[in-house]
Amino acid sequence: EVQLVQSGGGLVQPGGSLRLSCAASGFTFSSYTMSWVRQAPGKGLEWVSAITGNGGATYHADSVKGRFTISRDNSKNTLYLQMNSLRAEDTAVYYCAKDPFYGDSWSSFDYWGQGTLVTVSS
């Protein structure tokens, strides 16, 4: 059974940093692109960052470019999102999500983590 279990998150002051983790099981982690998708309170979904299976290619939305860094440790089956210089507008539930297709695509998301709330406030 595919499982994505998230940790990290919480309350952080503007300008602060936070690291999110997503522990994967039930599939060959290194063979799939993984993403972070966020959802501001009461709002829609935004694709934030993605990384291919071997970590060779990454994507960051313009809204987080230069502040967020996605990475993965395939030996630990874990995905990360390092978030620096956090702003109030980064407040959201962050989901890790798995691409359904084997290989280096970024397409849609067939499995999602439970979500973790990041609140940026003084």
Next chain:
Amino acid sequence: DIVMTQSPDSLAVSLGERATINCKSSQSVLHSSNNRNYLVWYQQKPGQPPKVLIYWASTRESGVPDRFSGSGSGTDFTLTISSLQAEDVAVYYCQQYYRTPLTFGGGTKVEI
């Protein structure tokens, strides 16, 4: 970026009645190489992550009830719930995967 526009923002449907949600993309998401539409539909219930209902615009995900169907091609797509059940109350999103950045529609809230 490909902009995805959903309509309506919300709709109220009686139990057993049909619900229709529209999604329009700012450019075609039909890939000529394989004649597939790179569009997926999700259902999100309160406090839960989204769940895939339909991919390739019209292929139902395994385990999804057959009252859910997707149609359309190019830039105009529809998600239909043929006979609304109480458990279908949720927000529904379309998403294109034709080109990065992957983009979502704004969501449609379905209520009884």
